[in-house]
Amino acid sequence: MKQLIKTAAFLLALILMSCGGKEEKKKDGFSVTRQKTETEKPAITPDAEVTKASERVDLDNKGVGPVASLTLNPEIDQAMAATGKEVYDQMCLACHRIGKKFIGPAPDGILERRTPEWVMNMILNPEQMVKEDQLAKDLLVEFNGSPMANQGLTEEQARAVLEYFRTL
Numbered sequence: 001m002k003q004l005i006k007t008a009a010f011l012l013a014l015i016l017m018s019c020g021g022k023e024e025k026k027k028d029g030f031s032v033t034r035q036k037t038e039t040e041k042p043a044i045t046p047d048a049e050v051t052k053a054s055e056r057v058d059l060d061n062k063g064v065g066p067v068a069s070l071t072l073n074p075e076i077d078q079a080m081a082a083t084g085k086e087v088y089d090q091m092c093l094a095c096h097r098i099g100k101k102f103i104g105p106a107p108d109g110i111l112e113r114r115t116p117e118w119v120m121n122m123i124l125n126p127e128q129m130v131k132e133d134q135l136a137k138d139l140l141v142e143f144n145g146s147p148m149a150n151q152g153l154t155e156e157q158a159r160a161v162l163e164y165f166r167t168l
Helices: 002-018 046-050 078-091 116-124 126-132 134-142 155-165
Strands: none
Touching: 078 155, 116 126, 116 155, 126 134
């Protein structure tokens, strides 16, 4: 019995000693400590910091594509706008929501930020716009690299969609 008590006391002492401080000892050998350098900080351009591409106003850029000039009548053509709404609902609604960011930017107020020519060229010629127009490139980045699909609209359909955008 004495032997059992001595063994138990010895084991208890070992357990208590092993539960001491958890001081981490450095192992001999190779180690690397990295320090951040100035080049590792993300570059923020003043434009990107101030205004998102979808909110940026650019009323001089006409974009790249078939529409070089477009004059809008002061009055909205309601019949054309109704046709444009039908085209928009069928071809554009999958990616664009009125009043909120979705896969693509919201179309409401677009003509307060873009020229009619730019909007038409973006609808008709999105591939070339994303390659050659800086604003379209910035939008592509803002919307996670989701390019606008070319829906194959005619100029007449695109013009109707533009007229619908004037009603939003």
